[in-house]
Amino acid sequence: MIEANTRDFRAATLALCLGSAMIFANLHVVQSLLPTFAQQFHLTELEASWSLTITILTLGLSLLVYGPLSDALGRKPIMVVTMTGVVLTTLALSQVESYGALLWLRGLQGLFLGGLPAIAIAYMGDEFTRKAVVVAVGVYISANSLGGVTGRMVGGFVGEHFGWAAAFGAMGVLSAVLLVVFVWLLPKSQNFHAKPLHPRHIVQDMHGHLRNPVLLAAYLIAGGNFMIFLNQYSYITFVLAAAPYHLSPHALGLLFLTYLSGTLAAAFSGRITQYFSAPVGMAVGILLLMGGSLLTLIPNLYAIVWGFMVSSLGFFLTHSLASSWVSHHALRARASASSLYLVFYYMGASVGGFVLAPFWAWAGWLGVVVGSLLVYSLTLGCSVWLSVKFTATRDVGNKA
Structure with missing residues (x-):
């Protein structure tokens, strides 16, 4: 088991925090762009908010699946696969031209976004000692909110100067870098025991x-x-x-x-x-x-x-x-x-x-x-x- 304040603890906690920040940055990147969507696609305020609503909806539904699935198939593989899906859908969003296509991709992205939030704490429970879990969870939750702030600021800054499509492109590149770091830092599961579904x-x-x-x-x-x-x-x-x-x-x-x-x-x-x-x-x-x-x-x-x-x-x-x-x-x-x-x-x-x-x-x-x-x-x-x-x-x- 990984003890607090060890090299593996710091690497695993940093990996999960960066992964969490990446997930919530992608979820919330559209929120500062809602008036831009409304103006460019001639939408009402409610219609513009669908770009966030549909992603949250599919993310929430996916949480019912990933937890039990990770009990059977393992923690890290599912987190890596779903985070890869997030990167690919974000890059694809930078290429769309219609609001309908944007909504479809955001809905699909929500299914990938649920992977890490559903599994991260379970990974800690498998690999960390009880004391280490308490420390790591507090830092992890803070990373959730920091990721949301980062996504909104990236969306607002890049969207204002280069357009909303460029905001998705920048977020996709940043997410790809964070994914590589996540895979490199996160230790393989040593104490995971598969359970039948x-x-x-x-x-x-x-x-x-x-x-x-x-x-x-x-x-x-x-x-x-x-x-x-x-x-x-x-x-x-x-x-x-x-x-x-x-x-x-x-x-x-x-x-x-x-x-x-x-x-x-x-x-x-x-x-x-x-x-x-x-x-x-x-x-x-x-x-x-x-x-x-x-x-x-x-x-x-x-x-x-x-x-x-x-x-x-x-x-x-x-x-x-x-x-x-x-x-x-x-x-x-x-x-x-x-x-x-x-x-x-x-x-x-x-x-x-x-x-x-x-x-x-x-x-x-x-x-x-x-x-x-x-x-x-x-x-x-x-x-x-x-x-x-x-x-x-x-x-x-x-x-x-």
Whole structure:
């Protein structure tokens, strides 16, 4: 087993972080380009957002497949094959001329993008000691958000100066380099033991998780929060690209630096549970999401940026606590419970554009904030219910 702070640990952790950054950069590269797509292909805001929505949808669906498949076929081979698919589809995207072709390729790309997120932590569990896993997972999650920021900034900068097709070309070349480094750095599996595929058992485990209200509440929190948080970024790009802000794609890419406040929140989320229960921490995070959303209603660029920083802080705090909650409270098959959490997480994001579209049509950004607060109220209710449930269970345990 690989110990923390050894040469193999550093190589494997760096490889997985670079791979994660590559995946999420490719996923989010289009987000700062949405106004450009709308203008060039004569699309509505909702239609332009499909370039992100369809990728998130297919990524989420693929998570149901790669975990069990890697149990039978191995971790590293599937990660390498799917990452190669990401590189090829990104390069192909730089050559398309129609929006329809772009959507087809983005949908296909989503199927490849799910490979590494579904398997990376399982690889750590196979090869790392328990102490090393705790250290590596925190760094890995930070790489997820940094990859998303990088992709949006590359898309915005290259898209503004050389066109959206060149943005895909640059991302494809960068991804190819990261893939080569990933293959070179990541050690071969030494402790992997193949397990036969049992689809019936997989379905039974999933059904059991969905019938567990403690897990289901966390799934709804994950799906509802990401539904709003991610798609707020999509809609705000149209606000900031128009009067009175007139931000360029490059400047819109810089907006996503607000994610970095969430990176810090994820890193410190574990300490919060020393003072509060995880459900209380989730509720605090959702209240921050609501407060950040309200702050963006001030018609000032700095206020909008601060609003998104507060929202990012709240989102990643809640996300970190909810994902850990699922891992700790799954009665069995923890890996599939975590996979199902990610499915809800990405499925929520994939429908968020449609959920907020009527509110956008009704009252623009004010409508988006109203719709956001309604959904956040539901996820806040779930966190409060979990808190009450957790307190009641703890009190019963103490009396016993």
